[in-house]
Amino acid sequence: MRIILFGSPGVGKGTQAKIISTTLNIPHISTGDILRQAVVDQTPLGLAAQEAMKRGELVSDEIMIGLIKDTLSHKQCSNGFILDGFPRTLTQAVELDELFEQLNIADVRIVIISANEEEIVRRLTNRRACKNCGNIFNYNDIKDLNACPTCGALDSFYQREDDKEDVIRNRLRIYKRNTEPVLNYFQNKKNEIYIDGLAPIEDVTKNILDELKKANTKITA
Numbered sequence: 001m002r003i004i005l006f007g008s009p010g011v012g013k014g015t016q017a018k019i020i021s022t023t024l025n026i027p028h029i030s031t032g033d034i035l036r037q038a039v040v041d042q043t044p045l046g047l048a049a050q051e052a053m054k055r056g057e058l059v060s061d062e063i064m065i066g067l068i069k070d071t072l073s074h075k076q077c078s079n080g081f082i083l084d085g086f087p088r089t090l091t092q093a094v095e096l097d098e099l100f101e102q103l104n105i106a107d108v109r110i111v112i113i114s115a116n117e118e119e120i121v122r123r124l125t126n127r128r129a130c131k132n133c134g135n136i137f138n139y140n141d142i143k144d145l146n147a148c149p150t151c152g153a154l155d156s157f158y159q160r161e162d163d164k165e166d167v168i169r170n171r172l173r174i175y176k177r178n179t180e181p182v183l184n185y186f187q188n189k190k191n192e193i194y195i196d197g198l199a200p201i202e203d204v205t206k207n208i209l210d211e212l213k214k215a216n217t218k219i220t221a
């Protein structure tokens, strides 16, 4: 199955993408994760992206389109994927369609998750990431623990530079300006599914899987 997970920063795309990737056994392609790893490794991609990322701004379309072409053309994506964080501009959406055509991909489902802006700010400022495994947790869940529940690393939690409140507000502004117009582009395709991101995590997952089934897509879970 091929899925694009779309929605503003903090709406729960990453969390849902990880669960659905495991449930449906398809690779999770997070452009944010790929870029963050490139920054840690200080590769040419990481060096080119790091300043924009720190400010919560978008990395250039040229870099992002090159990255997504390399990733989706790889054979690990030939039987499906869940795309998280791409496209984020109209140019990226149009180029992605062209890439799908070149790769003979015609069955993509677009899952659009939405949530209220203040709830998003609250969620993102409460997020902490593990330096070792990169997994994200709610601050209230981890404040009594000194070990990461996923990898066991000690004292490894930190707040991502782009999860600080001023940067979050900037990311939301950029989402409204550059990314929301992509919604109109998707609406013309008539294969999108709308999901309320404010429900508990398990309910959001269930709603996504139910809607995908209803959309007559073969689910291998």
Ligand code: AMP
Binding pocket: 009, 031, 032, 033, 035, 052, 053, 054, 056, 057, 058, 059, 060, 064, 084, 085, 086, 087, 088, 089, 092, 162, 171
């Ligand atoms: P995310 O983890 O998806 O919120 O992405 C973190 C950061 O990576 C974003 O704030 C951008 O700076 C950059 N980024 C990720 N995906 C894209 C994209 N499709 N286009 C431009 N920048 C991106």
